[in-house]
Amino acid sequence: MSFPWAKEYTPANGLSRFFDEKLPLPRLVYNAIGAGYPVPRNLNYMWNFGVLAGFFLVLQIVTGIVLAMHYAANAELAFATTEHIMRNVNWGWLMRYAHANGASFFFIVIYLHIFRGLFYSSYKAPREMIWLLGVVIFLLTMATAFMGYVLPWGQMSFWGAKVITGLFGAFPLVGEPIQIWLLGGYAPDNAALNRFFSLHFLLPFVIAGVVILHIWALHIPGSSNPTGVEVKSESDTVPFHPYYTAKDGFGLGVILIFFFAMVFFLPNALGHPDNYIEANPLSTPALILPEWYFYPFYAILRAFTMDFILPAKLWGVIAMFSSILIWFMLPWLDKSPVRSGHYRPLFRKFFLFGLIPTMAMLFFLGGRPAEEPYVMLSQIFTAYYFLHFLVILPIVSQIERPEPLPYSITDAVLGSDKKAVLGENTEPAV
């Protein structure tokens, strides 16, 4: 589907006419991310992160395939072949640092993409399916990143794998068999490393598939926008190309400057030194930590320290998984008819002064040792996290009186729809 004023693809020469008849792939691209896709004209820079996430997915796949050519998924060799990549493979150090930091940047842009969706309520009808698929992508990405971190077979790889698979052991009766089944043994070893490598290679392509569904679902209603008002006329939109290709190109340049500054000058800043020690099942690190992008969920996991009906560990595991799974319910929890946080005064207060500081603190606390005052703080912020999504959001959407919305996107951008530059087929709004 598209808007009636969407430009139609016209093959320019014989070759493209041939393709358009037999396999209209150029037409598909033209309608998906070319001039044939009308996009609201008022998207701000928060709308860049979807394209950037796509870029980092491709970067991870390309660097990952090169790394896989030199890596051996074997508990005896994994650490040594990782060092072989760093020392002996031509530009291997660049591939590995780009892959490791690429994972971090993938998460940075995904988190910003999700937060944009939360603030502008991009999950609301008619875009529920885009949001649901996005949460699926996020879960798949987390699984992929976790398994990737195990592959260098350093100390954090090994103990991280042990702790995370150990979470399944918290479930009564079925827990331990599941854990043994996942690892292919009682502790992470060759069997676990091999299957993690296999899945780490497979899942990015599954992610790419779900990304295609995500974009497909996006093209049914079209992109949302900062006003949250749906597109009404041609003057509300501009073609994706060249307008948003140019804007995304600039955004890509900016993030690549940060990315390569990290790769070339601080490549290990986001990693943990213990992962340069080869895995040793007999020596437990003083502090076992996941990668930084899992810190909020790790903080939630460790916040539950009381056996209250259920064992504390089981509470932690259920809460950690629930903290993401509740995102699936968001479209039905937030019933406010207004999408954009700009026009929702109460929602905006809870978002800016509740959710954002909570996430920032959970990020910080997840990387701290399990001591006071960190544990107590993570308990408070964990409580707020759940209350925000499950209690505050539904209630706020009931009691809040939203501010007046602009008549249309053009109205919001240009002051009045009458002054807008209108397309040939469009009547000016009254």
Added chain:
Amino acid sequence: MIRLIAILVGLGFGAVALISFGFGAYTAATEEPVKHLPYEDPIDIDYSFDGPFGTWDKVQLQRGYKVYKEVCSACHGLKFVAFRNLAELGYDEAQVKAEAASWQVPGIAPNTGEAVSRSGTPTDYFPSPYPNAVAAAAANNNAIPPDLSLITKARHDGTNYVASLMVGYREPSAELLEEHPEAAPGPGLYHNVYFHNLNISMAPPLTGDGQVTFDDGTKATIEQMAKDVAAFLTWTAEPTMVKRKQTGWPVLFFLLFATILAYLSKKQIWAAAKPKKIKA
């Protein structure tokens, strides 16, 4: 309905987290907090390879190599480094060959196939001082000396940490032993203020000035040897570090240029879509 369930679930999670908080707060208020041993942060030393423009001081790396060879290598391996890599420290081909030949590496006798020890060639890797982990543990009071190839990357602030550890051996102070009686060194352990539990199995490796004779005439004080060997081990941990930094600059300059161009073209393209508001 779904929102009612959500509110109940949310209140449930919130309540359990806050109950945990309440008991944690009670415990924290009534019990003594865990006391950490007061180890010191490493000394901050200036190195030629610090910062985004850093380069190797090859003479220093050669001095550090000599310290490793004459002191550390008695107990610590360097398994990810090959003798051929020494060319990067400024040795020429003949010197690398001679240096490799001065090490004994495990080999196979060509006629009998028996395990023998032979002199090294540039393609060999640095040998481990022990045939296996059991032998290493047996010779060192059950503490296996770690391989040093990656040691400066495997510790926080690794270069400074290694240099500091070499000079951190003291007698434990009376106040420390009063506060933390458990910090008294046990048999075979040595007090070191930079080691996280203050008791390290490694005997002080650098014992006196002039323990190593440097070829460039630098006076071999304990501090100098510690600093130089830490520099050498930074090189072994990441021989490509300087190349990495030097590659970074052109990449960043190119990206900066490309991003400015991208910004200008974005501005030009959007100029058409944003007509000036007509004044009423």
